[in-house]
Amino acid sequence: MPDIFINYRTGDGENVAAYLDEKLSERFGSSTVYRATRSIELGQRFDADLIKNVRRCRILLAIIGPGWLNAMNRRGERALDATDDWVRKEIIEALEYGLVVVPVLDGAKLPRLQRQDLPEELADLADLQSAQLGSKDHAGDIARLGDFIARKLPHLTDAHAKEPLTEKPFQPGNGIGATQGNSGTIVNGTHTGSGSIYGGHHFSGPGTNYIENGQDTQINQAFGAPRNTEKEQ
Template identity: 45%
Template sequence: MGGVFVNYRTGDGDWAAALIARELAAKFGREKVFYASKSIQVGEDFTTRILQGLRQCAILLVVIGPQWLTKTDRQGARRLDSPEDWVRREIIEAFRTGLRVIPVFLDSTDVINESDLPDDLASLARCQYLRLHHRNDDRDVARLLEEVGTILDGTVPSEDVVPWLKKALADPGQSASVRAAFDAATTKALDALTDSRYPVTMSDLAEEDIPAALEARLVSYADDLAPLLKLVAAGVTFGDDELWSRALTRVLNRPTKRSIRFNEPWVAASAYPALLLLYATGVAAMASGRGGVVYRALTDVKVQASGDTALRALALRHVVDPKLAESFPSARGLPHRHVLSTHIRLCLRTAFEDISDDRDYEAAFQDFEYLRSLLELNDTAFTSLGEFAFHLAENRTTVHERMKTQLTADSALLASGAFGGVVNNVTAARRELESAVQGRYSR
């Protein structure tokens, strides 16, 4: 279960924020509630604790009273317009990291419009809200606790996830249940990916033992993400256009410790859960003929700390050193350039077992890696490639032919902005890919 962050403006509904925080703590436990005046200890870095608190939560409650929009600073400027305003910063960060944002309007406070807000807060006006009246606080708080509990504890129904999700995505009335299932699965995965469980330093490990230990860690990551991977694979296959992005954003931006030794393989491997989600999204998108989703996943989802896109941050070589992967026990003599690719393909197969057969799955996997490599080469001078490249060199795949229809000037993929919408850029990337394949696999 994730947590709840209570966002409020001092001097505007403090009573409600305190009441909500107290009732949430009584219902779900104090450790599941972030309320600044109680959660930040004396001497702690305020900024760091706020951001840590946000990233450990699944929900942001925005308490909005009658002065929330108009409250000004000492110079008479509206606080909400200041980039340094913490109410504003917390909401923006919550949207960026994929939290469920729920406005809670106090008493008769008017609902806000997009035009009332700075551009980067406009999404708040589109969020479904709750109300809390001081005269009916027992009833309204009870409803708030029920809604929060549904989100935090929401799980996929006991029947198999694939038929349930396929049916639910086709029913607008089930949108809240679907969203709750995705949020709960994401939160459960994040709860498992702790620094204590996956330390970023392993100084007592002999160098020759690192490959086996690292591969075991990757397998453990996959096990922890298994329910979420299955949800994402099915969701993208059956038409979800939002929830995969929320899940990938939250996992990619989960807080992790950093090692002083920047070449620690454990630090790099901490991105592996996000890489698995990216692949689950991409393979499902290619299987359902939706290359535009691949482009969005690679370029719209970003690392908040650096601004890097998933395309750059989750290149295979950035997650596991190919030379290190070559020594994985399962490598069995595979060329080091695609050991990790093979590992991911095998790890993800169970997420697609009720969606596609082996042949279709492997074709979609190749199509995704092929498209990802072209997009990498259009963006940078290097691509990690994958096992598909070896099959290309051996003339054992028809991925070139399969992808032609998705890479034309009038294709949906280019219309979505991939390759700048210019087919000549596709041609140039293909030439770079052919050169890279020949250079690395020619005999």
């Protein structure tokens, strides 16, 4: 089911719409992006499909090109003023259904929309923060728009998301390592202090008793035990 609806006018913004579709599909998956030319299957009623998918989506990207505001229809009237204009109908539907609507300005020098230039039903479009495409950092423009979508729709699988850092598992080595308590110091696998160490070999005492693999049979050797300072008789 799509989450991102790309709204555009043929003859003004279809190239940008196709490019956005490509890049957002790469990042979030093609099934998350709806663009009429690609998404409507052959033989389907386009009118019902358009309205149904506007209502399903969470974000509508309205591509605003240089000719968007004053584009004329076949009857010689401004397209945005005609109630049967699909660009107009999709945006109104999105606003009424509470979608996040983002005007995407196609051109670095394209000015923001003004309320007085729009039909009353679309006037709120002028108050919405817009995204800009066409700057010198074109890849950055697309990335910032994608980052916004990723924040608004965190359930989407983001191909650009950084993998969380994970701690590397402990790797025992030779070297010198200290253990806590009074277990002493281990130098190249040799225990040099007091306390006990458990593992394949069990060491205990002050330097000290040696038990092979925890067996009952044991070899005792007092490594570094205190010497008898009395003279032998």
